[in-house]
Amino acid sequence: MNIALNLVEDIDKVLEKGDAVIVMGAENQKQLVMCCPQCGKRSGSAGNHVYDEATRSYSPSIVHNKDLGGCGWHGYLKNGRFVNA
Numbered sequence: 001m002n003i004a005l006n007l008v009e010d011i012d013k014v015l016e017k018g019d020a021v022i023v024m025g026a027e028n029q030k031q032l033v034m035c036c037p038q039c040g041k042r043s044g045s046a047g048n049h050v051y052d053e054a055t056r057s058y059s060p061s062i063v064h065n066k067d068l069g070g071c072g073w074h075g076y077l078k079n080g081r082f083v084n085a
């Protein structure tokens, strides 16, 4: 997989694989609500993820958790690209 991050301004525009919007997390860290680059389903972030605008990267790695209705995809957002783990 190698899909470009497409940051949008409004959560209502997070519609297709790779789309994402920045939201503030519980500890005022920048997090993403994104469409999964594998299945396209929109979901938010659980836990302590942080989006780094300087590097267009997200850490730790992304898991689209099957227990929460996801597809099980595991990968990374690095330098503005979604790639497999």
Ligand SMILES: [Zn+2]
Binding pocket: 036, 037, 038, 039, 040, 041, 064, 070, 071, 072, 073
């Ligand atoms: Zn998925």
